[in-house]
Amino acid sequence: MATAAAPRRFCRCACFCTENLYVARYRLHVRFRGEEQLRRDYGPILHSRGCVSPKDFQQLLGEQVELRSHRGHPASSLRLPLPLVPGLLLLFYHPLPHLGGGNGKLPSLSRRCSGGSSWRRSRLPGKPSFQAPTTPRGRTSTTHCRMKLWPLSFWPQLSTAHRRGQTSKAFSSGWRQCLVLLHELGLDEPLVTPLRERFLQPLTALLYPDCGGGSWLDSHRAFVVKYAPGQDRELGCHYDNAELTLNVALGKTFTGGALYFGNLFQAPSALARPLDVEHVVGQGILHRGGQLHGARPLGTGERWNLVIWLRASAVRNRLCPMCCRKPELVDDDGFGDGFTREEPATVDVCALT
Numbered sequence: 380m381a382t383a384a385a386p387r388r389f390c391r392c393a394c395f396c397t398e399n400l401y402v403a404r405y406r407l408h409v410r411f412r413g414e415e416q417l418r419r420d421y422g423p424i425l426h427s428r429g430c431v432s433p434k435d436f437q438q439l440l441g442e443q444v445e446l447r448s449h450r451g452h453p454a455s456s457l458r459l460p461l462p463l464v465p466g467l468l469l470l471f472y473h474p475l476p477h478l479g480g481g482n483g484k485l486p487s488l489s490r491r492c493s494g495g496s497s498w499r500r501s502r503l504p505g506k507p508s509f510q511a512p513t514t515p516r517g518r519t520s521t522t523h524c525r526m527k528l529w530p531l532s533f534w535p536q537l538s539t540a541h542r543r544g545q546t547s548k549a550f551s552s553g554w555r556q557c558l559v560l561l562h563e564l565g566l567d568e569p570l571v572t573p574l575r576e577r578f579l580q581p582l583t584a585l586l587y588p589d590c591g592g593g594s595w596l597d598s599h600r601a602f603v604v605k606y607a608p609g610q611d612r613e614l615g616c617h618y619d620n621a622e623l624t625l626n627v628a629l630g631k632t633f634t635g636g637a638l639y640f641g642n643l644f645q646a647p648s649a650l651a652r653p654l655d656v657e658h659v660v661g662q663g664i665l666h667r668g669g670q671l672h673g674a675r676p677l678g679t680g681e682r683w684n685l686v687i688w689l690r691a692s693a694v695r696n697r698l699c700p701m702c703c704r705k706p707e708l709v710d711d712d713g714f715g716d717g718f719t720r721e722e723p724a725t726v727d728v729c730a731l732t
């Protein structure tokens with residue numbers, strides 16, 4: 380009997396257009412059912428954060444509607460010019476084999492996690508979060524990271540979509556300046572998927588077996604964010620549309636911008652005693668997506684970070700982490716927001732003849 384393998388179709392939840400919208404300008408997450416509801420539910424707090432005049436409110440409405448309606452129409456045809464891709468891949472990829480002793484094998488990872496110098500546990504109480512060096516022998520190499528940034532820094536000039544602001548609109552989860560979505564560069568398949576499958580799956584199987592870690596992580600959304608004077612300088616408190624998040628500090632040179640973490644967002648007083656974790660260029664912080672967190676204001680310099688949202692369809696198909704309901708599935712491009720429809724039934728082609 381032969382079987383026909385249908386390609387996997389990823390989806391988003393319909394709540395994308397209504398729930399948990401982040402208004403960066405006023406550092407506020409809102410539910411959006413329409414103008415009247417927005418005024419009723421958030422009028423006073425918006426007012427206290429500077430949304431004062433009718434013009435401010437209309438601007439806010441315009442931005443939200445535009446942000447969400449652009450989703451699904453990103454610059455998907457754009458690709459980084461080919462000569463730049465191998466360089467970018469090499470620079471990202473080069474340090475990684477070390478994490479698994481050169482082949483991504485689990486025992487080597489597990490040794491490192493349990494006390495080797497290459498992995499150190501952050502001080503997040505009860506919430507394992509690890510910082511991973513990206514260079515051999517646990518050393519942090521700022522040079523590596525600077526080199527990695529170099530090709531990316533061409534992106535805004537190369538991308539007409541970025542100039543039109545579509546990249547950040549297509550993404551729109553809190554950053555006005557999401558620098559680039561890696562799938563728009565054509566880097567999902569050659570770079571981020573292997574990173575997830577070969578290194579992050581084994582690592583998260585050890586660290587987060589209870590929230591989608593391991594081979595349950597079947598999709599991702601990866602992007603680079605940038606903070607700079609006169610642009611975004613901080614990120615308000617939020618939780619991610621992800622089961623787990625890897626956040627790697629790429630550079631450049633900066634002060635401030637520490638991440639702060641509270642408890643899981645469902646917990647009472649989840650942000651009562653936040654814990655600050657400083658970024659260290661060349662190191663990554665792995666955390667649960669549902670943990671409340673944000674980024675303190677940048678002091679000086681420019682901060683660029685690679686953020687990979689790791690998603691487990693088996694977890695999120697049951698409950699959308701954004702609306703906390705059974706997801707209402709809408710077909711989407713690529714990995715969508717990591718939801719899947721029921722697996723298609725196996726077809727017995729013999730029965731068709």
Ligand SMILES: O=C(O)CCC(=O)C(=O)O
Pocket residue numbers: 604614619624625626638672673674684686
């Ligand atoms: O580094 C940043 O500013 C992004 C932090 C964040 O939201 C995350 O790690 O999920």
Ligand SMILES: [Fe+2]
Pocket residue numbers: 617618619624672
């Ligand atoms: Fe986040």
